[in-house]
Amino acid sequence: MQRVTVTIDDALLAALDAHAARHGYGNRSEAIRDALRTALLGTDAAPAADTAPCVATLSYVYEHEKRELARRLAQVQHGHHDLTVAALHVHLDHGTCLEVSVLRGPAGEVKQLADAVVTQRGVRYGQLHLVPAGEEPHAHRDD
Incomplete structure (x- = not known):
């Protein structure tokens, strides 16, 4: 150090x-x-950053009755199904929902998915929290 x-x-x-x-x-x-x-x-300082493995949470609030928004969000998510580990859907009030997705994959692809979600018309707020995941995922071993 x-x-x-x-x-x-x-x-x-x-x-x-x-x-x-x-x-x-x-x-x-x-x-x-x-x-x-x-x-x-969150900076793009390192050229290899987009290929580096990461885990992330994507949280966003949206208007669930906005025309075609649910369909568009589902299309985006299905287009990146390999990145999604889990998702949580919460009804905040009559017209507003919160979704939190746990993501895992190359940082660049995770950022692209997040951008594609939060830029949809009707998504009021979105935040990606990205964390480096190390070089290789390790399988759990029972010894």
């Missing part, structure tokens, strides 16, 4: 300390490393 020096104003340092305490970090370095990972995860 490398040691670096960073200058932070008092208000930002206080916010960092409060965040670290609230989440139970043992020290500032751990909190800063996690914050950097989160901030850098």
Whole structure:
């Protein structure tokens, strides 16, 4: 590991300390490393990032009665059926639903699926949370 020096104003340092305490970090370095990972995860800094394996959750809220939206969403999801591990559907009120999909696959394909879902007319809010999954999935072994 490398040691670096960073200058932070008092208000930002206080916010960092409060965040670290609230989440139970043992020290500032751990909190800063996690914050950097989160901030850098969504960037396209590495050319290989789109082929890297990941797991993700895609959460989105939509108007279920919007014309043809359910059909369009189903088409998008079926077009990427190999990426979906599980899905949860929740009725929030008379006209609004929340869906949460657990996804697994190459980061670029997961991002394409997320973009295809959240850009549909009638989807009010969408958020992709992407996490690196390592190089190879490992089979569970009973020894």
